[in-house]
Amino acid sequence: MIDEERDEPAPLGPGVPAETVLAEVRGLRELDRPTHGGRLFAYVYDPAVPGLDELAVAAYAESAHVNGLDPTAFPSLLAMENALVGAAARLLGGGPGSAAPDVVGSVTSGGTESLILAVKAARDAHPEIAAPRIVVPASAHAAFAKAAHYLRVALDPVPVSAETLRPAVADIAAAIGPETVLVVCSAPSYAHGVVDPVAEIAAVAAAAGVRCHVDACFGGWTLPWLRRLGAPVPPFDFAVPGVTSISVDLHKYAYAPKGVSVLLHRDAALRAPQYFAFADWPGYTMINPVIASTRSGGPIAAAYATVRHLGDDGYLRLAALTRDAVAGLADAVRGVDGLRLMAEPESTVVCFTSTDPELDLFVLVDELAERGWHTQPQLSYADLPASVHLTVTASVAPRVAEFGPDLLAAVAAARAAGPVRLPDELRALATTLTPAALTPDLVAGLAAGLGLGAGTDGENRAPAAAGPLPERMALVNALLDAAPPALRERLLVEFVGLLQRPTW
Numbered sequence: 001m002i003d004e005e006r007d008e009p010a011p012l013g014p015g016v017p018a019e020t021v022l023a024e025v026r027g028l029r030e031l032d033r034p035t036h037g038g039r040l041f042a043y044v045y046d047p048a049v050p051g052l053d054e055l056a057v058a059a060y061a062e063s064a065h066v067n068g069l070d071p072t073a074f075p076s077l078l079a080m081e082n083a084l085v086g087a088a089a090r091l092l093g094g095g096p097g098s099a100a101p102d103v104v105g106s107v108t109s110g111g112t113e114s115l116i117l118a119v120k121a122a123r124d125a126h127p128e129i130a131a132p133r134i135v136v137p138a139s140a141h142a143a144f145a146k147a148a149h150y151l152r153v154a155l156d157p158v159p160v161s162a163e164t165l166r167p168a169v170a171d172i173a174a175a176i177g178p179e180t181v182l183v184v185c186s187a188p189s190y191a192h193g194v195v196d197p198v199a200e201i202a203a204v205a206a207a208a209g210v211r212c213h214v215d216a217c218f219g220g221w222t223l224p225w226l227r228r229l230g231a232p233v234p235p236f237d238f239a240v241p242g243v244t245s246i247s248v249d250l251h252k253y254a255y256a257p258k259g260v261s262v263l264l265h266r267d268a269a270l271r272a273p274q275y276f277a278f279a280d281w282p283g284y285t286m287i288n289p290v291i292a293s294t295r296s297g298g299p300i301a302a303a304y305a306t307v308r309h310l311g312d313d314g315y316l317r318l319a320a321l322t323r324d325a326v327a328g329l330a331d332a333v334r335g336v337d338g339l340r341l342m343a344e345p346e347s348t349v350v351c352f353t354s355t356d357p358e359l360d361l362f363v364l365v366d367e368l369a370e371r372g373w374h375t376q377p378q379l380s381y382a383d384l385p386a387s388v389h390l391t392v393t394a395s396v397a398p399r400v401a402e403f404g405p406d407l408l409a410a411v412a413a414a415r416a417a418g419p420v421r422l423p424d425e426l427r428a429l430a431t432t433l434t435p436a437a438l439t440p441d442l443v444a445g446l447a448a449g450l451g452l453g454a455g456t457d458g459e460n461r462a463p464a465a466a467g468p469l470p471e472r473m474a475l476v477n478a479l480l481d482a483a484p485p486a487l488r489e490r491l492l493v494e495f496v497g498l499l500q501r502p503t504w
Contacts, residue, residue: 033374038395042376047255047318048395052306056257059305066297069288077297080304081107084250087307088262091224092216092246093238100238104271105264106289107300111217112143113291114247114263117274118213119147121245121265122182124273125211134182135175137167137196138382139189141215156180162383165192165343173204180210187216187223187236191378191389192342193349195219199235202242211244211270217261219347220248225319226347233346244270253348253393255310255318256303321394322348328400329390332407339411342387350390351378359411360419361386362474362481367410367417369472373403377473379481379488386481420478430482435490443494450476450495469499 016024035044063077071078085105089095094103108114123132133154136144140157148155156175158167167185176183183205185196198214205212214236216223227233237246243266250260265271279285286293310318329350333339338356354361365377365388376389422430426449429442451470470476480488 036395038393038397038399039372040374041390041392041396042374043391045252045255045391045393046395047310047393048398049255049310049314049318052255052309055305055309056302060257060298060302063297063301066301068295068297068300069293074297077295077300080297080300084260084300084303084307085262085264088220088248088250089238089264092220092248092264093240094264094266098238099241100266102267103238103264104268105262106271106274107303108261108263108290109292109295109299110251110259110261111141111215111247111249112146114217114249114261115141115143115213115215116147116150117263117290118245118247119144119151119153119182121271121274122211122213123151123153125270126181129179129181131179132181133177133179134184135172135180136184137172137186137189139165139167139191139196140184140186141190141217144184144215153181154179159382160384165189165194165384166196167201169197169200169204172201173208176204176208176210180208183208183210183212185212185214185236186218187214188219188347188349190218190349191387192351193345193347194343195223195234195236195346197234198243199240202240206242212242213245213247214243215247217247217249218252218349220246221250221253221315222319222322222348225316226323228316229320229323231323231346238264238266250303250307251299253318253322254303254307254315256306257299260299260303318394321397322392325394325396325400326350326392329392329396329403332400332404335404336407336411338415348392350392351387353385353387356415358419359415360417360474360478361388362420362477363417364388364410364414365477366472366474367413368406370413371406371410373406373410377477379477381485420474422475422478422482426479427482430479430487433483433487435486438490438494443491443498446479446491447495447498450479 033040036046038046038048066074066077068074068077084107086095089103089105094100108117119134122134126132131154133156134144134148135156135158137160138157139160145155147153158171158175160167172183183201185198185201187198188195202212216236223233223236237243245266246264248262250256250262251258275287275289277287326345326348330341330345333341333350333352338354338359339352340355342351342353362377365375368375378387378389380386480491483491
């Protein structure tokens with residue numbers, strides 16, 4: 001019997017009709033960047049293949065309530081996971097008849113989880129090392145720093161050249177010590193899209209008796225197809241001796257819905273320390289190949305359906321479209337005085353910077369957004385300048401001809417507006433303040449000055465329609481760019497914390 005006279009507040013409010021809830025979701029989605037249409041150069045991957053979304057959603061729904069915790073209870077999920085691992089292994093130089101016939105792997109929730117598990121496997125393979133370390137290029141994905149933080153492993157970053165955007169192999173070799181358990185390289189690096197010298201790095205790692213992980217989360221599902229199309233892709237996969245593990249994200253250029261990644265190991269012995277097992281309690285014996293215990297089958301089924309549907313011919317066609325789009329965007333950048341490519345494109349990234357002090361990249365990013373192009377600004381680092389990153393997908397190809405004129409117009413508008421001028425007090429704070437000196441009042445004042453805040457509709461317990469961020473981000477980016485990395489991190493933590501507040 002329901003007690004209708006209780007005094008406690010109802011935490012969820014009354015039930016809401018399904019159509020009303022869906023209307024709320026659709027309304028909120030209108031605040032988001034467009035995930036289709038070839039104008040968003042980060043975060044999402046759109047092949048523009050008719051019917052693919054519907055196929056993936058249907059497959060997701062078929063397995064949404066399947067739990068990957070116990071493969072003996074749900075063998076369908078095990079079968080699909082093994083098929084995805086096999087496909088990734090064959091694509092990346094493994095499988096029967098290859099130089100790495102015994103490759104094994106696991107499906108994870110994304111690239112960050114794959115990288116954390118690669119670090120965990122390397123760390124746990126050496127319990128005798130009390131203070132393990134990993135060697136990474138400074139351009140390696142930030143998820144390695146996250147893995148090191150979570151797993152209490154020391155991070156040894158190696159600088160990259162301002163010209164090549166790659167680490168020197170000699171510097172990698174010099175950084176390897178007796179406590180090093182893993183050496184990392186990227187194929188390609190996310191920020192600039194260049195492939196590290198994998199063969200040489202793997203060789204020095206092997207000579208030291210250390211594992212070598214290739215982070216191909218970004219490029220693992222594109223570089224093999226680009227090679228087949230004639231691109232000069234350097235060796236980076238299991239065909240390279242000394243490469244012990246590779247990660248590749250299927251929710252990137254395999255065009256599967258998020259979040260699905262694959263972590264491959266050259267053999268089962270290398271993978272074994274990745275597992276977590278625990279039997280010393282009265283419940284079921286826990287055995288997990290990945291970080292999560294309960295895993296929805298939805299993302300794996302959606303990835304399986306996507307990969308099976310597109311197949312070799314589909315991915316080759318999409319890679320060709322992407323290659324041509326990259327070439328067209330790079331030409332557009334080359335045609336603008338005051339801009340230069342950070343590197344000649346080697347994969348699916350176009351990255352450029354400004355050579356004109358009066359052309360503020362952060363203002364340019366806002367001007368491009370005004371014209372419907374959503375790019376990713378990257379802050380300056382060491383001797384590398386601030387830059388603009390474009391992740392290029394197949395859906396961009398039909399839009400390339402529109403980008404050049406809009407880029408010229410955005411550059412003209414950015415020059416007319418002039419560089420962002422931080423108020424003297426903000427610049428002083430950014431250059432002199434220490435993270436420990438940030439107080440709640442100071443953070444709140446900075447956020448208000450930058451236009452950061454959140455709104456909610458308290459009466460209906462639904463998020464308010466107004467977006468929480470300012471329409472133009474140049475001032476925010478300029479402040480972050482002026483701050484050293486440690487202060488950037490703390491400012492971002494505090495700013496995001498202000499945005500992530502309960503809806504009452």
